[in-house]
Amino acid sequence: MLIDLIKGHGSGNDFLLIDEISNPYSFSETERAELASLLCNRNSDLGADGILFIMKSDHADGRMRVFNTDGSEASMCGNGLRLVARYVCEMQGLNEAVIETMKADLKVSKQQDIFPTVTTYQVEISPVSFRLSDLPLNLNEPNLINENIPELSEELIFSALAVPNPHLISIVETEQLNSGEQKKISEKVNNPNELFPDGVNVSFVKSLDEGSIYVNTFERGVGFTNACGTAMSASSLxxxxxxLNEVEDVINVYNNGGKVQCVVHENDEDYYIDLIGNATYLYNAQVEVDLSRKTFEVSSKEDFAEQQTYEKLQAEAQAYLKGAGL
Incomplete structure (x- = not known):
């Protein structure tokens, strides 16, 4: 099986893009999961946080399906959606588009560069739900906002929401970020447990200067990641x-992979979030895959020059975080 792909990233959250619109690929569901596990392996010649399958839609400009490194499918991926937005918009000569995802059709658009010559896209993050049944989270209450979960921690306060990926968020101080508590909690709720039967993304959030936050995320099906788009959006909300921040204001969201911006919108007690950040291409490659043997070979690879510019944004973000004591 010969596959053409692009490797790219949003805030250091990296993905392999496979175009099913222009190419005559026909993957079974099993093959999608196996491709993700094989090609995204960090010990291989590629490695990534997941695969983005870019597909035709019968009613939108394109469709996105996201498969994690463990072969599971995610309902949404904000950083990945920016890459898909760029690919679809450039393919069709658009500045705005609508991308079909598992739970919703989402608006995307090209934006002014978040940093000089860093290609930037804005994507809609929705729907937002605080119903614990939508995560799911098995507690005897309808929602959880700024409350304690004794089974997880006696000190930390949590909020739970689906956007639509499930997120468990705690506002913390620097000491708690460095304590190892996040790893302990994340592994507990993403292994067999009674609270989160399907697992959950766990984010520790530190408020910085006015209008700025830092988000560190353990992503379900991936582990600790440089950035998670839906987590940064949920954390902003x-x-x-x-x-700590205001609806309709731009929030600068720093992460281990760089920086994005979020704007939270409220409409009759419903929320949606705009996620704005880079959509950076690293290289395109052609790979020969043998799923029966669980092997692949990279037959060609051509680098893009975009990462050098992105690293300037990343360096500026890291210098800011260092100045904030992180």
Missing amino acids: VTCLQG
Whole structure:
């Protein structure tokens, strides 16, 4: 099986893009999962946080399916959606588009560069739900906003929401970020447990200067990641609910892979979030895959020059975080 792909990233959250619109690929569901596990292996010649399958839609400009490194499918991926937005918009000569995802059709658009010559896209993150049944989270209450979960921690306060991926978020201080508590909690709720039967993304969030936050995320099906788009969006919303930031204001969201911006919108007690950040291409490659043997070979690879510019954004973000004591 010969496959052409592009490797790219949003805030250091990296993916392999496979175009099923222009190419006559016909993958079974089993093959999609196996491709993700094989090609995304960090010990291989490629390695990534997941595969983005870019497909035709019968009613939108394109369709995105996301498969994690463990072969599971995610309902959404904000950083990945920016890459798909770029690919579809450039393919069709558009500045705005609608991308079909598992739970919703989402608006995307090209934006002014977040940093000089860093290609930037804005994507809609929705729907937002605080119903614990939508995560699911098995607690005897309808929602969880700024509350304790004794089974996980006696000190930390959590909020839970689906956007539509499930997220468990705690606003913390630097000491808690460095304590190892996040790893302990994340592994507990993503192994067999009674609270989160399907697992959950766990984010620790530190409020920085006015309008700025830091988000560190353990991503379900991936582990600790440089950045998670839906986690940064959900975290921004939680900081607005707690009065740390304001709805409709731009929030600078720093992460281990760089920086994005989020804007939380409220409409009749419903929320959606705009996620704005880079969509950077690293290289395109052609691979020969043998799924029966679980092997592949990279037959060609051509680098893009975009990463050098992105690293300047990353360096600026890291210098800011260092100045904030992180």
